[in-house]
Amino acid sequence: MGEETVLRPVRGMKIAAVAAVSGLALVAAACSKPAESPTSGSSSGGTAYKACMVTDTGGIDDHSFNASTWAGFQKAKSANSAIDISYVSSTSMDQYAPNLSNLAGKSCNYIQSVGGLMGDATVAAAKANPKIQYSIVDNGNGDQANIFPIQFQTQQAAYLAGYLAAGYSKSGKVGTYGGMKIPPVTIFMDGFVDGVKKYNEVHGKNVQVLGWDKDKQDGLFTNDFVKQDAGKQKSDALAGQGADVIMPVAGGAGLGTAANAGSKYVVIWVDADGCNTTQYCSVILSTVVKNSTDGVADAVSKAATQNGTLLTNTGFQGTLANNGVSLAPYHEFDSKIDAALKAEIEGLKADIISGKITVSSPAQPK
Amino acid sequence: MSDENPPIEPGGTPETGPEPGKGGMLPVHPDALRADREAAGPDAVRQPADTPAPQPKRTLGQAFLDELWADNAFTVTLLAIVLAAIVGAVLMVLGDEPTRQQWAYFFYQPGKTLSASWDLVSSAYGNMFKGSIIDPDSFNRWIWGVDNVTWQRVMYPISETLTFAAPLIFTGLASALPFRAGLFNIGGQGQAIMGAIGGATVGFAFSAPGATAWILSTLAGALFGALYGLIVGVLKARTGAHEVIVTIMMNYIALLFLGWYILQKGIHDPNRPDAISKPVHPQAMFPKIFGPTATDAGLRANLGIVLALLAAWGVSWLLRRGTFGFELRAVGYNQDAARTAGMSVGLTLALTMGLAGALAGLGGVTMVHGDARALSADVVGQIGFNGILVALLGRVKPWGVVWAGLLFGAMTAGGLRMQADPGISTELVTVIQALIVMFVAAPMLVKAIFRLRKSPSSAAHVGLAQG
Structure with missing residues (x-):
């Protein structure tokens, strides 16, 4: 085909551009010796306690457990302003692992995941970062000590x-x-x-x-x-x-x-x-x-006050007794x-x- | 291709000018000529611009400068990316509340407002780069041996890019190939789902020693996808049913079938409370390209990307050299002519859809066997639909699709890091991706904005006009 030959000059340019870009990257990278970083673990001084959440593919406004978990984060934040909250969302399942990994790299102290489909990724991330407190809603912790499971009867x-x-x-x-x-x-x-x-x-x-x-x-x-x-x-x-x-x-x-x-x-x-x-x-x-909102809010608040020590990995079981599950008021049908x-x-x-x-x-x- | 469909010129703007008639001479543009003279040195004096030589031989340097600001495919794509990034930056500033509020004080504190906006945007795009290509900081720490940073940590961004790119290249090829035969394959999503189902079922049902495990399940996935695509092709060939309608509907069928399938006895994982199938055997998983221990460091890049490149090479060979590829293109140009020439149009259409289905099916297999291990309701994500964008951005050429897939993979990987760090929604990446394709699909717009001159090779219009 004719276009293969006429495109050749462009290809030469492409190669030049790629070489230039990789050269720039190396120049940017090879600078002076960096200082030792203190933030390779969890507790990085007495400033804000970073609580971060990864949504599942339902998104933050799913009218369901992502939304109520995030509401729990907001509740914990309003009770204790030293807690810094943020979330990242996943639009497909293959984003769970990188999302969890990016949050660990961002030095979050507490990382919340939701739902059983994130279970494996959460256990893998928790193993890789034993000092970070992980927590998961609606799933067990696979006997991983630094995962706090939040479940409901x-x-x-x-x-x-x-x-x-x-x-x-x-x-x-x-x-x-x-x-x-x-x-x-x-x-x-x-x-x-x-x-x-x-x-x-x-x-x-x-x-x-x-x-x-x-x-x-x-x-x-x-x-x-x-x-x-x-x-x-x-x-x-x-x-x-x-x-x-x-x-x-x-x-x-x-x-x-x-x-x-x-x-x-x-x-x-x-x-x-x-x-x-x-x-x-x-x-x-x-x-x-x-009531996952309160379950999550309690877990975050507790983890923030005892920063540096992990929560017990028995987790939270929501029951009628602890108001983790309940029958709502009858409102207009009272x-x-x-x-x-x-x-x-x-x-x-x-x-x-x-x-x-x-x-x-x-x-x-x- | 572009020879048959000469681009419509916007009409006599001084930048573009009419096509020079004589002997394929360079377009008459003062800057271009000056650049040529500078590049060519004293020799250029002997060939002044007003006495054109019949066939001037361009050196690489000349060609480079000619093409640099002309409307060739590469420049237009690059500028489309730049434009999309600029629009993305505006959206970032609008979307970030503190920065947006700072704009209310623009006339009091213009410097502060601009620097706040610049900080936000540069940190966002900076993190996108760090999350997809290389993080200079971790590279530096690795070089100096600080903080026990391993080479795995340095390779992590690239690994993520390759992981996200592999299925997109497959589904991109699955859209690009039928485009060349004049078919719109919107069914990449459904075909990928069927491929994932086939691959995963064979992957957990049969245990085979060593590499045969993944080879078998990969073939099964390709076969499932191919059959699913073939249905559309046969319907098109036999009954004339429009492939766009059929493939869209078949996407729903595949999605709902997957939702039903994973809950059946023998398929559903009895040890899991969620809607998820049994995991495939470890031997059936694609080997990791950075070595078996790389998984511990989170390096997920796997054989999928290698297979994707092989598939691109295969499609490229087929289109350029294969008999079937020739028939496929002939049918794409003109069905009647192809029929008159003795080709079986129906057979070609059916086989093209089958082949496209196999490619998309391999994309689905890559999702399961590369990373997910088990089927769940959204195991293939949106790869089928994003594949259409990748095919358009790659101008429906196999190697173009590879570059576009790598770009989209990098943007996805980088977008995740960007959402973790300055906290910009990953949806923005989707917006930027869509904008890039939109600008690429409207080369006249890009040409007008950047005042590109007409390219001597004029390849910017190839592909998108087809179909």
């Missing part, structure tokens, strides 16, 4: 929500669906089913749960955490079968359920109190709260829920805390 709060839903339902049918069949989702659904079962036992009723079978571990999923129409489609199907209380466990896709509730059904929201994080308070009966039902739920909560009732799920953190 979410099924306990979901159990209360199931009991509430069964008690509130007029049709005798309640529904749920998930974003994906993975433990952080199904743990809500397991607790919900058990709570309904408990209500049936206590009241001799037969309220049915649509959308999840705990024994078979199978049910209804959008396979998406973002698309609202996918959520709407699932909740329309559930409402069509007669469900009048629906719990979507699908992140942003669940907004499609809340937006289309009308008078057909009421919604039980998950993660953060839906009356504070969405505009659909008028249809939200209550929320199964997974007057519509029977006082007796409210009292029963308070009683169940006390029983779970005292250990009289154990709620278990195959998905719960060990």
Whole structure:
């Protein structure tokens, strides 16, 4: 082809340019002997405590654990201004490792990661930097001493929500669906089913749960955490079968359920109190709260006050007892829920805390 | 290529001027002539500009100066990068709150405002360089043996660049090759996903000794991608279904299939709570190019980049020398002519899509076998879509794609460091990448802004007009 020959001069220029650039780099590099750096470990003097976070591919504003973890950082910062917070985001999975590595190079004292998919990368980074405090939400620490795991017994709060839903339902049918069949989702659904079962036992009723079978571990999923129409489609199907209380466990896709509730059904929201994080308070009966914000804020604050010593690697287990998980206030439904039902739920909560009732799920953190 | 499609001139601006008719003489431009005379020394006096010699032989130095400020592919691309970097710098200043607020005091403290902006932008681009090519500081420490800095630490940025570049080169080739046959392959993403599925499944299902493990799973990935691409090609050839629509839809199918596939029994990793498949056997992972111990230091660069370069060489050979490559280009220029010449247009289209699918599939394999080890919902990231940008920036030529892939890889690696250090969002890198491609796709804009003169080799318009 003709262009190969006519391009030759350009190629010569390319070579010249490459040579010039690499020459410049070497000149810039080979200067005088640098001073010993004191910042190869974690504690670099008494100035700011640097807490840094790596988001997963959901991004910082995912209305889910990235957002609530970052809220925890902000809370820790507002309580202790010596904490300097920042985050970096990952747009694909192959960015986890370099992000964690860049933060270590930036001399962060505390590095937070979120979600099981970052587990391996976090363990590798923690091994390489044994003096830095790492922490991970929703995952174990793989027996790595400098990783503080933050996990939640979410099924306990979901159990209360199931009991509430069964008690509130007029049709005798309640529904749920998930974003994906993975433990952080199904743990809500397991607790919900058990709570309904408990209500049936206590009241001799037969309220049915649509959308999840705990024994078979199978049910209804959008396979998406973002698309609202996918959520709407699932909740329309559930409402069509007669469900009048629906719990979507699908992140942003669940907004499609809340937006289309009308008078057909009421919604039980998950993660953060839906009356504070969405505009659909008028249809939200209550929320199964997974309080990762406080869990993270406590971990960061504690790590900052004992800078230089690692946190104990047993980590944080959010339960009803320590308010790590909870059933949110009823807000606009407060007057519509029977006082007796409210009292029963308070009683169940006390029983779970005292250990009289154990709620278990195959998905719960060990 | 450009010979068939002469570029449309904006019309008689003094910089560009009409094409000189006689004997391929240099464009008449005072600066150019002065530069020639200076470069050529006393000899130039014997050939004054107003008496053109029939075939002047340009020395390398002359050619260099002629091309330096002309609208050839290299200069236009370089200036497109410069323009994108300038727009990026403006966005950085707008996006950084303290700096933006400082601009409110521009008329009181102009020096401080400008220096704050300069500090931000230079630190951002500086860290981009340090995160993708070399960090002069760690290099210096290594030379002087301070802080136990190892050579691995010095190679880390390059290693990251190569790691990010390898899959982009594959998916870039997967877009570039069909472009030459007049096809738009928007399905690189789906084909990469299918390749990752094929490669990973063979990688964890069969254990084979030594290198056969990764060779087998790589071939499986290429085959899966090829079949997935072939479906589109056959549909196009048999039914005329437009490949853009089909490939876009097939991307969704592949993505949702992956989400379903990783949760199935026998595929899902029973030891993990997340949606993730079993990990592939260690022997099936691509060897690291900096040696087996390099992983401990975070050097992830792997065989993927070597395979990508081989693939680029292969595609380049095919297009220039292969019979099939000739048919492919002929179909790209004019299907009717190709048919009249006795070529099977349908077969060529189908095979081209199959080959493109295999290349994209190899990109997917590189994601799993190079680094991730297991399938998860977004294991291939956005490599399919970014591959289209890489192909356009590389002007749909194999080696152009390699350079563009390396550039995008470097920008991704550097962007991560930039987001850690001055704290500028990594999304900005995506914006800059998109701007570069936009400026490259609009060479007239770049020419007008920088007042480039017309290149004697005039190669800036090759490729993008095709398709």
